[in-house]
Amino acid sequence: MRSLLLAIISTTSLFLAACGTDSNVSTEVISDEPGTLIWGGSPATDGKGILLETADTTYGAPGSYEDYDEYFPENENSVEVIADFLITGEETAKGCEVKFPEIRLLEIEVIE
Template identity: 55%
Template sequence: MNLKTPKLIILFLIGGLLFQACSIFGSNSSEDVLFDQTGTLSWNGPPAADGAGILFETKSKTYGAPGNREDYNDYFPENKNQVQVIADIKLTGETTTRGWGSEYPEITFLEIKIGK
């Protein structure tokens, strides 16, 4: 029996598993970035007080974004808590719990432009 063959097979299996694990857990793929998403950026009160914080609602999905209203002052009209925007977003792969336990996919904004 040739012992080199089983060792070689095991080496290839371990190498393949490591490569696959790196591609899953270290993913920074373009699928995680969504460009030119049109939707409503809204401030819904502080999550610590059962509000929903910053939400970005598109036609198909609502996302939770980090920060508070002051972080987005440049986008909101005076005395308004929502605005139409076009944004590039990155999905973090996590969910964020807001308000009374509502869960949203978590995002970070790469770019925000005021919509028309």
């Protein structure tokens, strides 16, 4: 009887763990969001790196200028875009430890 009870408890625990969700992890994808893609300077020198500024939020994205240079006109550090991105649920510290919600840019279209 005792081993049957342990087997049921173990199976129930595994089932609940497999079905559980982590509410701290976001998988929200935002599509066709207009905004400004900004190169705020190298984070290594207290710059802000790559930012996406929308109407209501400024997001931080990983990467360097070289990862996004095809989107910026010559001698420009910002450009108007329509973007699809994933909100990671994490925060990213940029510059002098300014924190932004972290995103992963999925698709970027420059507005002409």
